[in-house]
Amino acid sequence: MPKQHGIGPNLGQFLWLVANTVLVGLTVGTERAIVPLLGHQVYHVGAFDTLAFIASFGLAKAPLNLVAGRWSDRVGRRRILIGGWILGVPMVVLLLGVHAWWAVVVANVFLGANQAFAWTMTISAQLDLVGPSQRGLAMGINEATGYLGVAIATWFSGYLAGVAGSTSPFIFAAVVVGIGFFTSLLFIRDTRAWVASETRLTADRPYDQQVRKQSAWRSFVHTSFQEPTLSAASWAGLVNKLADTVAWGVLPLYLAARHVPVMDIAWISGSYTGAWGMSQFGTGSLSDHIGRKIPIVTGFILLGAGFMGLLWVRGLWPWILLAVLAGVGMALLYPNLNSTVSDMAPPDRRGSILGVYRLWRDGGYFVGGVVVGAILSFVGALGTILVVVGIVWAMAIILIVRMRETHGRQKLSRVSEM
Numbered sequence: 001m002p003k004q005h006g007i008g009p010n011l012g013q014f015l016w017l018v019a020n021t022v023l024v025g026l027t028v029g030t031e032r033a034i035v036p037l038l039g040h041q042v043y044h045v046g047a048f049d050t051l052a053f054i055a056s057f058g059l060a061k062a063p064l065n066l067v068a069g070r071w072s073d074r075v076g077r078r079r080i081l082i083g084g085w086i087l088g089v090p091m092v093v094l095l096l097g098v099h100a101w102w103a104v105v106v107a108n109v110f111l112g113a114n115q116a117f118a119w120t121m122t123i124s125a126q127l128d129l130v131g132p133s134q135r136g137l138a139m140g141i142n143e144a145t146g147y148l149g150v151a152i153a154t155w156f157s158g159y160l161a162g163v164a165g166s167t168s169p170f171i172f173a174a175v176v177v178g179i180g181f182f183t184s185l186l187f188i189r190d191t192r193a194w195v196a197s198e199t200r201l202t203a204d205r206p207y208d209q210q211v212r213k214q215s216a217w218r219s220f221v222h223t224s225f226q227e228p229t230l231s232a233a234s235w236a237g238l239v240n241k242l243a244d245t246v247a248w249g250v251l252p253l254y255l256a257a258r259h260v261p262v263m264d265i266a267w268i269s270g271s272y273t274g275a276w277g278m279s280q281f282g283t284g285s286l287s288d289h290i291g292r293k294i295p296i297v298t299g300f301i302l303l304g305a306g307f308m309g310l311l312w313v314r315g316l317w318p319w320i321l322l323a324v325l326a327g328v329g330m331a332l333l334y335p336n337l338n339s340t341v342s343d344m345a346p347p348d349r350r351g352s353i354l355g356v357y358r359l360w361r362d363g364g365y366f367v368g369g370v371v372v373g374a375i376l377s378f379v380g381a382l383g384t385i386l387v388v389v390g391i392v393w394a395m396a397i398i399l400i401v402r403m404r405e406t407h408g409r410q411k412l413s414r415v416s417e418m
Helices: 011-032 034-042 052-075 077-097 101-130 132-164 168-187 192-201 206-212 216-226 228-256 262-290 293-310 316-344 347-402 409-416
Strands: none
Touching: 011 034, 011 077, 011 101, 011 132, 011 168, 034 101, 034 132, 034 228, 052 077, 052 101, 052 228, 052 347, 077 101, 077 168, 101 132, 101 168, 101 192, 101 347, 132 168, 132 262, 132 316, 192 347, 206 347, 216 228, 216 347, 228 262, 228 293, 228 316, 228 347, 262 293, 262 316, 293 316, 293 347, 316 347
16 A cells, blocks of 8 residues: 655654654763863873764764665665664763773774764655655754754763763763664654655656666766766765764863863853754755755855854853854755755666765765874864865855755756756
């Protein structure tokens, strides 16, 4: 029996996936403000080594996105989701049980695996349920709730570290991982029946027929380099995570060097992720009405402006306001890059093509951890932020030139035939 698409007809499952996304965000958020300061102030490692934990996160998450996407097209989203939560267990064991910087770096490999399997699957499953008409809204809700989880955990971990010690946030992370595993095991169903229904509806799209014939390697090359819109989205994903590496790893060091208290650093970092999260409730739906390209390009411009402004002001509230501006920029571009790739992908190859995009996107954490760490060692935090702002604005120009609009049946048909 064909499945009905949309949030309303599938509200129960959609909400369970939303809850799981919040838990994924809470897991990664426990580290955002605390771990860079642990490396700098507790383990006394250098700037390059401090960012090694972000590189290890990206090195694990990026290729495993590709693996998770391809496997999920074959075995379903639910099994991969449950596996993601299992991979979170070694992370919390290392963070709580081994008090050494190498353990933090290795723990972030497992965190990257957890995020690749769990968050990727909540995205794919929600896209399966809603169909094309509410794709932007679904992505907005997914990314908004996930990054609200990141923001809440960033604020809360800063508070816990201040009152109970620097490892106390990791106890909170252990509880979150346990809840995520049991909710995905007990309450979330597989979505392959919805994928089959949507595949039948789009079976006559010539582009879909061409993509279905591609091998894994051919699909990677096509998505990464040959198709203009998919390749531009993939590169943009890498650049946005390169920028997020600055927010995650460089900004706390920049503020700490100016003797900003850890609680204030947590508020500034949390305001960035909070604005990123909250705004996506509107920016995803916005793209269902005006298209994907305008919000994405505008987002890159605002992201760079927010980071640039952070360098030229002083005081908690000005820093918070500019962090919010950068977060709004992220909210405009982030869910709509996902939606652009999903617009282009055949339903039964969505996991694989999203996996390629997310390989590039989360590879930005590895590139950022290595490249940004090297730049930081040579020119300091201020110079590093300036370089990344230039890269972000250059990406906006590339998107204007290379990316085509994908939203809407007529526009998608034109793009597919090129």
